[in-house]
Amino acid sequence: MADWYRRKTWTKIDEEEFFVKLGRARKDGRAQYLKIQAIELVDTKDKKLLKVADMLLNKMLTEYPDDNFNKGSALHTLGNIYKEREENTIAIDYYKKALDFETVYPNVKTQAYLDYSELIIKTNDTSKFGEVEDILIERQPKLLFPLEKYIVNSILSIINKHNGKTERAFFYAELAEQNANSETSGLRYHKKLGLVNKRETWLDKLL
Template sequence: MSDWYRRKNWTENDEIEFYAKLNRAKKDGRAQYLKIQAIELIETKEENLINVAESLLNKYLYEFPEDNFNRSSCLGKLGEIYLLRNSPLKALENFKKAIEFEKIYPNVITQATIKFSEIVIENNIEAEYKYVEEILMNKINSENGLTFNNEKYIVYSILSIINKENGNNKIAKEYTEIAEQSANLESSGFTYHKKLGIVTKRNSILDEKVNK
């Protein structure tokens, strides 16, 4: 049997066994076990299992308020749950909480910034454009910057769209060119992982807005 905290099903027996083992686990590992199990259930994309995942994440947030290492990831996973439920505003709420927490505890950085920004642009939430531009520029200028081409493609496409909306056409064009170059690269540039982080599927909504 695989690890007890990596179940893809959730029968009554699964639930009983999971919590029995969770309660016996070392206290400093329980937060992570809740998160990992929730992620496994989210990946199934089955409604009943997603509901269980949400309860596990909420249990984590309630019972481990002082845990910093898993917090932004768990908030981001709640955002993903609401995306699967087609509730973008609730998704934004949780991704934003993750982003703001990462400002306080930058040791763990998730994809919350990029996912939040994508949702804002895809749903034309113009009231958040200024915030999106701020967090994306901060990400670009951070110590780690943007590592992967798929990140660069998304980020610079979004910045192009926002600058075009603001009438900054020259900057928008520059960002469009960077996004396009990143999307067309067929190698990551890494010696042993040449396909890591390359663009395998383009975002048609972003592409349409960039070329509008």
């Protein structure tokens, strides 16, 4: 049986049971339970459940404003909700809030940097290309998985192409291709983790 805070449905009974158990949980764990439950509902991509997830995350941020461990992830997930709704301006705003929070509280990192960068490229907001390039170059040395390297180098190639830096664009495109075709993660015990199983069609077209 799934944990009470990992429901994929949200009936009246689900809602009542969740909040009863949340009320009985330790106070210092409630923010995390709200966040985890919201993420589970976002994963369904159901529009009605996205609305519930939105409510749960805002409840978390309002009632537990000092919970720094979960805040960045909550902001990132709110970005995902609005991206799923195709409300890209709001999604970008939440991703940026998550990134800004991570500079203040760097102990917990999310994938907000990648989602933010992808959405800036998808919406062709060239005014933010410089900012995205700075973010990705800073993150690049710490990247572990071929999937992340493929996306990051693809975006860097697109930005450099836009800026007329053809050689640099080609350099990053080559790195992206190498990582897209990588057959091992480089990790000793998890060799197939983080590989590119499905290429990003929209990204490849821009490249």
